[in-house]
Amino acid sequence: MLLPRALEAADVDAWVILCRENNNDPLADHVGCENAGAPAAYVFYRLSDEKGGSEFHSLVFSPSSEATALAELEIHDKVVSVPRGESALKQAAEFIQEHDFQRIAVNSSVNNAQADGLSYTQRLALKDALGDKFAQRLVSSEELVYEWLAIKLPQEVDIIREAARLTAEWQIEAYKQVVPGKTTDADVARFLKAKMEEHGVTDAWAPDQNPNVNSGPDRGHSHATDKVIMPGDVIQTDFGIKVHGRWVSDIQRFAYVLKPGETKPPEDIQHYWESARAGGRAAFEAMKPGVRGIDVDAAQSVLMKQNGSEHVMWSTGHPVGYVAHDTGPNLGGSRGATVRPAAKKTLKAGMVFAFDGFHAWKRDDGTTKTISVEEMAVITEDGAEYLIPPQEELILIPSE
Numbered sequence: 001m002l003l004p005r006a007l008e009a010a011d012v013d014a015w016v017i018l019c020r021e022n023n024n025d026p027l028a029d030h031v032g033c034e035n036a037g038a039p040a041a042y043v044f045y046r047l048s049d050e051k052g053g054s055e056f057h058s059l060v061f062s063p064s065s066e067a068t069a070l071a072e073l074e075i076h077d078k079v080v081s082v083p084r085g086e087s088a089l090k091q092a093a094e095f096i097q098e099h100d101f102q103r104i105a106v107n108s109s110v111n112n113a114q115a116d117g118l119s120y121t122q123r124l125a126l127k128d129a130l131g132d133k134f135a136q137r138l139v140s141s142e143e144l145v146y147e148w149l150a151i152k153l154p155q156e157v158d159i160i161r162e163a164a165r166l167t168a169e170w171q172i173e174a175y176k177q178v179v180p181g182k183t184t185d186a187d188v189a190r191f192l193k194a195k196m197e198e199h200g201v202t203d204a205w206a207p208d209q210n211p212n213v214n215s216g217p218d219r220g221h222s223h224a225t226d227k228v229i230m231p232g233d234v235i236q237t238d239f240g241i242k243v244h245g246r247w248v249s250d251i252q253r254f255a256y257v258l259k260p261g262e263t264k265p266p267e268d269i270q271h272y273w274e275s276a277r278a279g280g281r282a283a284f285e286a287m288k289p290g291v292r293g294i295d296v297d298a299a300q301s302v303l304m305k306q307n308g309s310e311h312v313m314w315s316t317g318h319p320v321g322y323v324a325h326d327t328g329p330n331l332g333g334s335r336g337a338t339v340r341p342a343a344k345k346t347l348k349a350g351m352v353f354a355f356d357g358f359h360a361w362k363r364d365d366g367t368t369k370t371i372s373v374e375e376m377a378v379i380t381e382d383g384a385e386y387l388i389p390p391q392e393e394l395i396l397i398p399s400e
Contacts, residue, residue, distance in 0.1 A: 004056035006148035007046055013101040014045035015141055016092060018122050025107060025117030027145070030322075032075050038063035038084075041092035042076075045101065059095065061088040093129035104134065105141035111341050114327055115145035150328035151350040152321050156247060157378050160321060160352055161387040163201075163241055163249035164376045168388055170195045171211075171237050171253040172395060180231050180257050180399045185213040189224035192239055204240025204248035205324045211239035215257075217367030218360075231259040231399040234269065234369060240324050250324045250354035251388075252374035255395035265394055272359045273394050275307035276371035280357020280390070283316050283331065284377060287347060287355075287384035293329035294343040300358065301334045310360035310368055311335065315343075317355025320376065324354075331355055351379045352387070 007015065017025055019033035019040045028034045031042050041061040046054040058076040060067075067081035082088045096104060108123065109115035118126075127135035152160070174191045177183065192211045196202065203210045213224040215233040229235060235257065240250040254273070256265045265273065279300040286299035297316040304312065315332025318325050328351050333343035353376065360370040376387040 001153065002151055003044060003148050004046070006144050007044065007056065008054070009147040010105065010141075010144035011103060012046075012105045012139070012141070012144050013103050014043055014096060014099075015105040015144055016096070016126070017042040017044075017107060018089065018118060018126065020122075023119070026114050027107065027117060030149075032070060032073065033060075035066055035069070036063075037065055039088055040066065040082075041088045043092055043095065045099070047099070061091045061095075063088060087129075089125060089129050093126070093131075093134070096130065097134055101134075102137060103139050104130075104137050105144050106138050107141050107145075109140050109142040109145070112142050112145060112327060114149065114323075115140065115142045146327055146345075149322060149326065150319060151348060152352050152378070153350070156321065157350075157352060157387075159243060159247045160249065160376070163243045163247060164251055164387045166199070166201075166243075167239055167241055167249040167251040168253060168391075171239055171251065174237065175235070175253070175255045175395050175397060178229055178235075178255075178257070178397050180229055180233075180397065183229050184226045185215050185224040185229065185235075186226050188213040188229075188235075188237065192237075196241060201241040201243050202245070204242050204250060211237055213237045216369075217363060217365075218370050229257060229397075231257050233257045234272075234371065234394075235397075236370075236372065238372075238374065247321060248324055249376065250320050250374060251376060252356065252372055253391055253395065254371055254373055255397050257397045258399050260399050262399075265396070268361075269394075271307075272361055272371055275303070275309060276357040276359035276373055277392070278307070278357070279303045279309075279359065280355065280373060280375060283355050283357070284375070284384055284386070284390075287331075287353065287377060287379060288382065289347055289349050289379060291347050292344055293331045293347070294333040294339060296331045296347070296355070297343070298334035304358055307359060308361075309358060310362060310370075312358045312360050312370060312372075314356065314358070314372070316358070317353045319351060320354040321352050326352075328353075347379050349379050349381050353377055353379070353384075 019036035071079040107117040215235040317331035319328030329345035330342040333339035356372040
């Protein structure tokens with residue numbers, strides 16, 4: 001449903017993906033060539049129809065060793081079995097020449113790693129097979145991949161929503177296990193790892209840094225340490241899971257450890273929390289079709305300044321879906337020295353984001369602590385919708 005629109009939006013006649021064993025293209029399992037042994041060529045293309053429009057087709061030139069199983073899956077219009085000793089790349093090049101495609105996308109991109117799977121040697125081989133005339137028609141697939149992966153189908157959003165629900169639910173459950181003065185950040189992380197194993201889900205990003213549990217000063221993207229959780233600590237848990245081997249979540253939940261005699265957070269901590277929560281709400285209200293990512297970031301930045309937050313280097317948010325930092329508009333740029341090209345992209349209905357509400361402050365020891373409560377939302381036709389209810393208050397952990 002999405003790829004034909006992406007080819008049209010990117011003004012591309014054909015898209016060629018070269019697949020191989022052991023060092024495959026990042027998009028291999030999105031198009032069905034994750035099991036490639038010998039080199040294979042996948043061609044997605046548009047042909048003009050009698051009504052002045054175009055018809056979408058997919059054609060695979062597959063080594064005979066994989067062709068039978070691939071054809072049985074029926075995910076491509078046609079699978080051509082390439083006998084041993086013959087070149088799938090050469091046959092694909094001949095097909096491209098025969099149809100005289102004008103703009104031929106390949107996976108080479110400066111800005112999007114998911115659209116940068118074509119190696120230098122593969123590109124040389126492709127140019128040699130196409131010849132000078134057609135090699136000059138090669139363009140980056142960056143815009144095509146952007147248009148294709150950034151939009152999620154409603155069924156996908158439902159799956160991601162369930163992943164988000166589990167992610168937040170397990171974090172709250174993990175906080176209930178904390179015994180101040182005894183439990184470490186790493187203990188909380190191990191509890192969440194056990195929940196993942198119990199339910200048969202995997203990590204949304206690098207396993208060593210998922211979850212990132214931190215009851216001390218900011219550490220950025222990092223692993224949980226053996227720091228003991230103490231009264232007065234603000235605990236951050238940044239956690240994501242991958243379900244069905246494909247879709248991921250990215251949620252942060254924050255807790256405060258009450259000191260003996262406290263029944264609520266002290267005034268300063270409560271202010272930091274309310275400031276972060278307000279920043280996140282401002283970003284959410286700004287999220288709608290046609291708005292640039294940098295403008296969503298700017299909506300929060302105004303409140304951060306008003307509420308006395310220290311500088312925060314991180315973007316307000318990022319696309320999420322197939323990976324934690326997915327293809328799509330970056331919700332950042334208003335506080336940094338440079339602006340990513342993706343921050344100037346506009347939001348569209350069907351895009352899914354993880355986004356933070358920020359407030360940073362200086363601790364007594366001079367280090368910085370940031371509340372970055374992270375929620376997930378999908379863009380709708382007229383605004384945005386939370387995937388799960390957002391965190392309204394700090395989770396309070398009593399001290400014995």
